[in-house]
Amino acid sequence: YFGLNLDAVWAARDADSSSQLRDALERCIGKLSDKAKRIIRLRYGEGLNGEQVAAAMAIRVRSVYQALSRIHVALADCIRQQMSVKD
Numbered sequence: 001y002f003g004l005n006l007d008a009v010w011a012a013r014d015a016d017s018s019s020q021l022r023d024a025l026e027r028c029i030g031k032l033s034d035k036a037k038r039i040i041r042l043r044y045g046e047g048l049n050g051e052q053v054a055a056a057m058a059i060r061v062r063s064v065y066q067a068l069s070r071i072h073v074a075l076a077d078c079i080r081q082q083m084s085v086k087d
Helices: 007-011 015-030 034-045 050-057 061-086
Strands: none
Touching: 015 061, 034 050, 034 061, 050 061
């Protein structure tokens, strides 16, 4: 999703678990704000670094890294919740 390369993580899991994680990630990304989705797309989908993301969005570099930190926490929490519902 958004060009994220999480195959290394999923390679250690079976196909069903991999599919569940991918589905959970897609649902969780869908819950993010438009700004957060854009940051994720630019950073991971297009492979831009923090300075390039900041320039593309006309925000400070520090703001990009703060947003990424919050996004990572939100996605991890959401995925954990999604996966616990499946169990």
